[in-house]
Amino acid sequence: MLQAKDLAVGYGAETVARALTFDVQAGEILAVIGHNGSGKSTLVKTILGIESPQAGALTWTGGTPPQPIGYLGQLTDFDRRFPMRVCDLVETGGWSKLGFFDAAGAGARLRAGEAIARVGLNDIATLPLHKLSAGQLQRALFARTMVQDAQVIILDEPFAAVDQNTEADLMDHVLGWVAEGRSVIMVLHNLSTVLHHCARTLLLGRGTGRFGPSRAVLNAGALVEMGYLAADQARWLTGSLSSVTGGGVTGDGVTGDGGADA
Amino acid sequence: MLEFLEFDFMRKAIVALVVLSLGMAPVGCFLVLRRLSLAGEAMSHAAIPGIAVAYSIAGLSVLSMTLGGLIAGLSVALLSTVLARVTLLREDANMATLYLLALAGGIFLLSVRGTAVNLESFLFGNILGLRASTLILIGATTTVTLLVMALILRPLILQTVDPVFARSQSKHTWLISAVFMVLVVLNLIAGFRALGTLMAVGLMIVPATAARYWVDAVTPMLGLAFCFGAGSGLLGLALSYWLSNVPSGPSIVLVCGAVFVVSLLFGRNGLNVLARRA
Numbered sequence: 001m002l003q004a005k006d007l008a009v010g011y012g013a014e015t016v017a018r019a020l021t022f023d024v025q026a027g028e029i030l031a032v033i034g035h036n037g038s039g040k041s042t043l044v045k046t047i048l049g050i051e052s053p054q055a056g057a058l059t060w061t062g063g064t065p066p067q068p069i070g071y072l073g074q075l076t077d078f079d080r081r082f083p084m085r086v087c088d089l090v091e092t093g094g095w096s097k098l099g100f101f102d103a104a105g106a107g108a109r110l111r112a113g114e115a116i117a118r119v120g121l122n123d124i125a126t127l128p129l130h131k132l133s134a135g136q137l138q139r140a141l142f143a144r145t146m147v148q149d150a151q152v153i154i155l156d157e158p159f160a161a162v163d164q165n166t167e168a169d170l171m172d173h174v175l176g177w178v179a180e181g182r183s184v185i186m187v188l189h190n191l192s193t194v195l196h197h198c199a200r201t202l203l204l205g206r207g208t209g210r211f212g213p214s215r216a217v218l219n220a221g222a223l224v225e226m227g228y229l230a231a232d233q234a235r236w237l238t239g240s241l242s243s244v245t246g247g248g249v250t251g252d253g254v255t256g257d258g259g260a261d262a
Numbered sequence: 263m264l265e266f267l268e269f270d271f272m273r274k275a276i277v278a279l280v281v282l283s284l285g286m287a288p289v290g291c292f293l294v295l296r297r298l299s300l301a302g303e304a305m306s307h308a309a310i311p312g313i314a315v316a317y318s319i320a321g322l323s324v325l326s327m328t329l330g331g332l333i334a335g336l337s338v339a340l341l342s343t344v345l346a347r348v349t350l351l352r353e354d355a356n357m358a359t360l361y362l363l364a365l366a367g368g369i370f371l372l373s374v375r376g377t378a379v380n381l382e383s384f385l386f387g388n389i390l391g392l393r394a395s396t397l398i399l400i401g402a403t404t405t406v407t408l409l410v411m412a413l414i415l416r417p418l419i420l421q422t423v424d425p426v427f428a429r430s431q432s433k434h435t436w437l438i439s440a441v442f443m444v445l446v447v448l449n450l451i452a453g454f455r456a457l458g459t460l461m462a463v464g465l466m467i468v469p470a471t472a473a474r475y476w477v478d479a480v481t482p483m484l485g486l487a488f489c490f491g492a493g494s495g496l497l498g499l500a501l502s503y504w505l506s507n508v509p510s511g512p513s514i515v516l517v518c519g520a521v522f523v524v525s526l527l528f529g530r531n532g533l534n535v536l537a538r539r540a
């Protein structure tokens with residue numbers, strides 16, 4: 001779906017991460033992890049086309065970026081006080097397919113309604129955004145992503161502000177997208193989520209990145225070396241993660257058990 | 263009491279205010295929602311030197327004064343954005359400085375040059391002395407505003423509620439912002455003759471803020487802001503006629519202010535005093 005070769009990303013003159021080589025296939029999740037400032041969000045913005053690659057190549061299957069690219073970003077720039085109901089927000093997922101003069105129409109409302117039902121927000125579909133909890137807002141944004149109906153979906157820390165129950169629910173939707181053959185790129189912090197659900201991982205840090213099967217990339221030595229963990233944290237984690245890698249992650253990566261959290 | 267409706271200048275003033283509110287309502291709502299209320303204020307003052315220069319070159323020509331104001335207002339907005347990118351100081355500090363300089367320069371120029379323009383009517387408006395050309399300017403501005411707003415409404419909403427998502431869906435978000443800023447300055451300039459350079463932004467911001475206290479969706483907010491704006495405009499006009507010494511700008515903005523206070527007290531997104539007591 002997407003292939004990066006010797007990619008360098010950054011803002012303006014400043015390079016944040018260089019020599020990134022990775023690819024994402026249809027029907028798989030690529031996990032992106034890394035310490036603060038390692039370039040996760042910059043990489044996401046580059047894939048979205050908001051920033052330009054500073055060097056190297058980003059190649060899409062079919063030549064051009066797919067339209068639209070599904071995107072669920074961090075909520076730092078999101079304006080929760082905007083006068084909008086949940087159903088209005090979900091409907092905006094379909095707007096990129098509308099021309100300047102098209103009306104949204106009944107079909108768009110229907111698709112939004114279905115997505116709202118699937119994320120379990122039927123009861124509060126007409127509530128304004130400022131009345132939602134963080135978990136409810138994240139569910140609404142997942143519904144918007146469904147309405148986008150994109151072949152490539154990028155999720156930037158989608159579970160940052162939600163509780164365990166919500167995370168499990170939302171992860172099921174992600175697995176559903178993958179089963180439908182869509183590609184998902186996910187910025188994550190929870191290593192056990194990565195090991196459970198993501199076949200391959202791009203670990204960013206120290207100005208560059210490592211890419212490969214999640215089990216191979218996420219070993220204690222690499223995590224320390226890439227600045228993601230301190231040495232003593234890594235020793236503690238090695239024990240708890242080995243129980244996950246022993247049972248949870250198989251060769252093709254995606255398993256359904258979703259249980260044994262570190 | 264309503265005998266003033268028979269005067270030609272009164273009817274012109276009424277038409278001007280209703281049409282002006284029609285364009286200012288959607289622009290004002292998005293200024294408020296995009297957290298640019300104070301930038302709108304700054305831009306209205308920034309336009310003054312442009313108008314002054316145009317006036318000293320071409321006299322009382324509506325077209326050249328509009329053009330002058332547009333160029334000056336947009337330059338200040340553009341310059342403060344650029345300065346925020348290339349220097350340490352943020353946009354608001356640069357904008358406040360630039361608009362104060364522009365305002366001072368504008369008043370200076372007008373005082374040195376102008377005997378024909380009455381400074382008070384320039385600052386506070388003279389809605390009872392509207393010429394036909396000003397009415398045409400107001401009508402044209404509102405027509406353009408409504409057409410353009412209808413075209414850019416969806417990207418504008420998306421960009422306001424979720425800017426990074428908007429940029430992930432379209433490469434042209436900067437163009438939408440730029441077009442919106444042009445509409446802001448155009449509407450301010452259209453409002454200058456009626457309400458004065460100090461007060462024009464009031465008819466834009468205050469009804470929009472008041473409307474937000476009552477509703478939680480964009481379309482009703484736009485409609486309500488128009489009703490508040492036009493209603494306050496007409497009532498303020500009547501006040502300024504009855505109390506013959508009060509210039510129209512402040513009297514209209516004061517009525518807007520009364521609507522704001524009522525909305526703040528009773529609106530469901532405001533203090534909502536009635537519901538709290540119950």
